[in-house]
Amino acid sequence: MISDTESLYTSLPFDQSSSFKQLNTLAEAAPDLAELFRQHPLRGQMFCSHIDGLTLDYSKQRLDDKILKTLIQMAEERQLPEKIKHLFTGQPVNHSEQRAALHTALRTPEQAGPDHLQPDDSRILPEVHRQLDKMAGLVDRIQSGIWRGCTGRKITDVVNLGVGGSDLGPLMVTHALREYAQTSALKVHFASTIDGSQLFELLSHLNAETTLFIVSSKSFTTIDTLSNADTVRAWLRQFCHNDALMYRCHFIGVSASAEKMTQWGIPIENQLHFWSWVGGRFSLWSAIGLPIALALGMKTFRALLLGAHKMDCHFSQAPLDNNIPVLMALCGIWNVNFLKIHAHAILPYDGRLKFFPSYLEQLEMESNGKSVLQSGEAISYETCPVLWGEVGANAQHAFYQLLHQGTHAVASDFILAARRYDSIQGSAHYASMLAQHELNISNCLAQSRVLAFGNHAVEPSDNPYRHYPGNQPSSTLLLDHLNPESLGALIAAYEHKVYAQAVIWGINPFDQWGVELGKIVALQLQPALSGAVAENDSPNHLDSSTQALSRQISQVRQLSSDKQA
Incomplete structure (x- = not known):
């Protein structure tokens, strides 16, 4: 229709x-x-x-x-x-989801000139700059050492947990501009893969007392990111037995869903927001760019926004x-x-x-x-x-x-x-x-x-x-x-x-509907692979290739488990 x-x-x-x-x-x-x-x-x-x-x-x-x-x-x-x-x-150029795509507003100066095209909704720019100012406040507290881990030690390492637009943009910019870093005190790392391999390597040498995790997900339902976040939470609980203290000292959430961040455990004061009209792959200019600001400083991040805004003006004029x-x-x-x-x-x-x-x-x-x-x-x-x-x-x-x-x-x-x-x-x-x-x-x-x-x-x-x-x-x-x-x-x-x-x-x-079906099918397959469904009861509607591979994987894992026992 x-x-x-x-x-x-x-x-x-x-x-x-x-x-x-x-x-x-x-x-x-x-x-x-x-x-x-x-x-x-x-x-x-x-x-x-x-x-x-x-x-x-x-x-x-x-x-x-x-x-x-x-x-x-x-x-x-x-x-x-x-x-x-x-x-x-701000016209609804995203028709299948009936919304605007206003990532350009994320880099529009607070006092934009009259010749700049701006969102028709006058509330957007003030909201953008309120979040930018909140991000700047968090960056200052972390970089200056005011923000402390649960044992009172300064934060030395930050790990961004995100995937796709919540990972690729911040990773790319942080690497490209690292010689412009205004501080060398913080080490910023990235973990995106659902297989846990990046986290496995990071957690082997990070100090839980001095590590802060950013959980970045527009919907805060992305299984890749939340599985990594759940692993990190389990790791931190070995060192911090007070959950409220752990969430307050070791997690920041970045999402368009404040409700889901709160449900997961992240306190409101540790939440940064962006909006449904920001596509994930266009989001590095928003609070998703927090790792950029932490690694390079807010001055560098604001200069990045300014350069993008200049191109916006060129494109529009x-x-x-x-x-x-x-x-x-x-x-x-x-x-x-x-x-x-x-x-x-x-x-x-x-x-x-x-x-x-x-x-x-x-x-x-x-x-x-x-x-x-x-x-x-x-x-x-x-x-x-x-x-x-x-x-x-x-x-x-x-x-x-x-x-x-x-x-x-x-x-x-x-x-x-x-x-x-x-x-x-x-x-x-x-x-x-x-x-x-x-x-x-x-x-x-x-x-x-x-x-x-x-x-x-x-x-x-x-x-x-x-x-x-x-x-x-x-x-x-x-x-x-x-x-x-x-x-x-x-x-x-x-x-x-x-x-x-x-x-x-x-x-x-x-x-990006093309990436959704695979996620749905993966969730359907997971019970069979995890052993939640008996082998004889495994779904017979699956193709023979998937059934054969699932059985082989289960057999290999069972053999390994038997040897360890």
């Missing part, structure tokens, strides 16, 4: 528009990158867009002026400018032909729907961005990995490509063979910081570190050049084993520096790219 708000999305289907047909025709004679650069020697300056501290070079994408203009025409036909306004003003997230989205759609490139590599040439590919895997594939329209009808065209990636210098020795000479077409994003190591000028090893950074830059630029031009980057070769075909599209995102503001802008650019593509494809990027 289509709601009234979904009438916003009832324009002509994407693949039936006139621009789609034009683009299909243009794709039949898609330009060769080497030829495009021969025709326009200044192409590198022409196909480029800038915002303070960040540059998008998309000149190595296989498109020309005519293709770009038609892509922009398509975005206008899909009402992208209007849909951008809907996002920022810049014309489509000079709008970084829109151009990223259009290049992606050209590659996926018209050049039929269904793989996308994320290649940061910066070890600090080690977890950025994993972060984007969730952001893009959980958001746009959809096969139905906003209306619920089946889609007849491709949507999100498969994303993967690795730090570029390491990836060169892993999967670049496929990128350069494999049979699969792959689009790539190269991410690079122009300057590095300014903080150690004058040190004995500064010149060596700077030389390494310059070597890293040359590798990044060389790889994008060879992907684009193949052997023509140096000289043609008749040797089939040394043939590089080139013509593989890529974009380069160049940061002046990797710092809190530029990282905030970079993350927000990808968020808005996802939304722009979803608008054009006509899908909902803010739900």
Whole structure:
């Protein structure tokens, strides 16, 4: 059933528009990158867009002026400018769940200027900043040593228990910006896996008296996170026999459900909240970012928010032909729907961005990995490509063979910081570190050049084993520096790219029903595996593979149990 708000999305289907047909025709004679650069020697300056501290070079994408203009025409036909306004003003863009997606409000300054698009609900920004201020207060108490464990000792270690958006964002940012940490007193750790392996390693060396746990879950029902939290609670009870004291001194909850946090045991004063209109993978800007603030300081966290807000302003105000997230989205759609490139590599040439590919895997594939329209009808065209990636210098020795000479077409994003190591000028090893950074830059630029031009980057070769075909599209995102503001802008650019593509494809990027069924089936299987159901009574409606594996697992566990007995 289509709601009234979904009438916003009832324009002509994407693949039936006139621009789609034009683009299909243009794709039949898609330009060769080497030829495009021969025709326009200044192409590198022409196909480029800038915002303070960040540059998008998309000149190595296989498109020309005519293709770009038609892509922009398509975005206008899909009402992208209007849909951008809907996002920022709180319209219910998440139609399957009938709610807004206002993660941009999380980084809107308290005194936003009149030219900034803001939520129509005037209560939202004050609520956001109240939680931000409460978070700042908790951070100050923990970092300063006022917050104590149950035996009166200072907190030295913090463990974030979360999964998906409650883990990947904080983990990625904390690792990327650790050189900007304002305090070195706290060690922040992350545990997300349901198998307990991360906790097993952490609990073997952490001191219960000085460890604080953050339980982060939007619904506070996520079985992965709560199973880890239950294990931690059992571990802490060995050292603290007063439950009320244990909860007060060793747990902070972050969730959209205050009731469930309270039921679990976390006192109200230790609870931080965010809202139903914040999608999990868009939530690092909220109290979910508490580990970032604890590891790096509130000043660094606020700078991250500011950088994201600057990108929000750019996305909402810049014309489509000079709008970084829109151009990223259009290049992606050209590659996926018209050049039929269904793989996308994320290649940061910066070890600090080690977890950025994993972060984007969730952001893009959980958001746009959809096969139905906003209306619920089946889609007849491709949507999100498969994303993967690795730090570029390491990836060169892993999967670049496929990128350069494999049979699969792959689009790539190269991410690079122009300057590095300014903080150690004058040190004995500064010149060596700077030389390494310059070597890293040359590798990044060389790889994008060879992907684009193949052997023509140096000289043609008749040797089939040394043939590089080139013509593989890529974009380069160049940061002046990797710092809190530029990282905030970079993350927000990808968020808005996802939304722009979803608008054009006509899908909902803010739900994730595809991950739910597996969880339901897992809960159904658990009793049989745990021995709660006798072997002879195990569900016979299961497929033979699941039944056989379940029996084998039970037999192995029983054999191990018998040996221990």
